[in-house]
Amino acid sequence: MKIVRIIARLNVGGPARHVIWLTDRLKGLGHQTLLLAGTVPEGEADMGYFASQNGVEPVIIPELSRELSPKDLISLFKILRILRRERPDIVHTHTAKAGTIGRVAAMLYRYATPGTLIGRPRRVKVVHTFHGHVLHSYYGRSKTTLFAAIERVLAGVATDRIVVISDQQLNEICNVFRVGRRNQYSVIPLGINMEGLETRRIKRSLRSEIRADENDLIVGFFGRLTDIKDIPLLLDAIKAYQDDPEANKPQLRLVIVGDGELRSPLETQVSRVGLSLRVSFLGHREDIADLIAQTDIVVLTSRNEGTPLSLIEAMAVGKLVVSTAVGGVVDLLGAPTDTFDGFDIRERGIGVTTRDPADIARALIYIAKNERLRKSLATEGQRFVRARYSIDRLVKDINDLYAELEKES
Numbered sequence: 001m002k003i004v005r006i007i008a009r010l011n012v013g014g015p016a017r018h019v020i021w022l023t024d025r026l027k028g029l030g031h032q033t034l035l036l037a038g039t040v041p042e043g044e045a046d047m048g049y050f051a052s053q054n055g056v057e058p059v060i061i062p063e064l065s066r067e068l069s070p071k072d073l074i075s076l077f078k079i080l081r082i083l084r085r086e087r088p089d090i091v092h093t094h095t096a097k098a099g100t101i102g103r104v105a106a107m108l109y110r111y112a113t114p115g116t117l118i119g120r121p122r123r124v125k126v127v128h129t130f131h132g133h134v135l136h137s138y139y140g141r142s143k144t145t146l147f148a149a150i151e152r153v154l155a156g157v158a159t160d161r162i163v164v165i166s167d168q169q170l171n172e173i174c175n176v177f178r179v180g181r182r183n184q185y186s187v188i189p190l191g192i193n194m195e196g197l198e199t200r201r202i203k204r205s206l207r208s209e210i211r212a213d214e215n216d217l218i219v220g221f222f223g224r225l226t227d228i229k230d231i232p233l234l235l236d237a238i239k240a241y242q243d244d245p246e247a248n249k250p251q252l253r254l255v256i257v258g259d260g261e262l263r264s265p266l267e268t269q270v271s272r273v274g275l276s277l278r279v280s281f282l283g284h285r286e287d288i289a290d291l292i293a294q295t296d297i298v299v300l301t302s303r304n305e306g307t308p309l310s311l312i313e314a315m316a317v318g319k320l321v322v323s324t325a326v327g328g329v330v331d332l333l334g335a336p337t338d339t340f341d342g343f344d345i346r347e348r349g350i351g352v353t354t355r356d357p358a359d360i361a362r363a364l365i366y367i368a369k370n371e372r373l374r375k376s377l378a379t380e381g382q383r384f385v386r387a388r389y390s391i392d393r394l395v396k397d398i399n400d401l402y403a404e405l406e407k408e409s
Contacts, residue, residue, distance in 0.1 A: 038064025166328030191394025
């Protein structure tokens with residue numbers, strides 16, 4: 001098959017790696033694959049290097065960006081022109097903005113042909129993947145209502161299959177926000193390349209880099225420094241941990257790996273509350289896998305998530321995860337096995353059920369003092385992720401989906 005894949009931008013994050021892996025691996029199955037991407041805005045790191053490492057040369061459409069813009073019409077017609085040239089069997093869009101522009105272009109490609117007049121539009125199947133969604137916690141009520149309406153229309157008139165990456169996400173998008181019909185959906189979890197994760201040679205010591213004491217527990221955040229990640233909440237929780245009178249708790253060192261528009265105010269917050277010796281900003285790094293491998297706990301305090309690749313990678317190398325229980329994180333961590341005030345011990349990690357920094361601090365204190373439980377949960381998480389989140393399984397699932405859609409043509 002010939003597949004055109006579209007994403008708004010190849011910025012640092014899970015969706016960019018996901019589309020690059022798929023574009024590369026599906027070629028190995030004999031498909032012709034083309035990746036279209038917009039530009040990465042100033043202030044965000046570009047993962048073009050990762051595409052090059054994987055032998056992928058994306059076609060860049062400069063007018064395609066994250067925010068709404070009059071240039072969207074230009075990107076729409078550029079994508080339509082590419083579709084007419086390539087004549088794909090599958091158009092697969094990823095993330096909200098590319099999902100809108102790309103699916104409208106695919107609809108025009110399908111029906112803007114004389115064959116439509118005799119009931120024979122162009123044969124193409126359109127797939128959209130929700131990596132996360134912008135239907136809560138991103139925008140105000142009016143903009144969120146507008147985006148939900150757009151998604152409902154696109155699901156109804158321009159989408160053959162909707163892919164979600166977790167059961168929790170399926171419930172939110174299909175049942176809560178009423179986007180599309182249940183029989184349009186396929187649940188296909190993410191996959192990561194696990195080759196070499198256990199045999200990595202660490203090029204530089206994180207503990208030495210941040211000058212942590214031997215007995216300090218290193219807590220890591222990995223991701224973009226944006227509002228949806230709610231990093232101020234994480235910093236408040238670290239402050240609450242430090243100020244808690246609990247005796248014999250280990251000292252924590254927080255490393256924040258990533259960059260974004262909020263870095264400067266976050267650094268100001270760290271200085272203001274006296275955490276400068278406890279928090280290190282490492283910026284955008286290409287050695288993320290090495291850094292994850294050297295942490296003790298990986299933490300996330302997002303308001304909304306799909307299934308974060310940073311948590312999957314952390315669990316894959318046997319690191320404990322502490323996260324707010326949002327989106328696909330719930331499926332990663334599993335069912336609660338013990339419940340405390342504000343947080344749960346789950347099958348494969350710690351889920352925080354409130355947005356109170358004191359509760360996150362209590363969860364961190366509890367797990368920091370219980371090394372046996374920390375190792376047990378990390379082992380269960382590693383077993384679960386390695387069984388279910390491999391790149392080979394992801395590629396097979398996507399290939400099977402495409403084959404199923406081809407039979408329906």
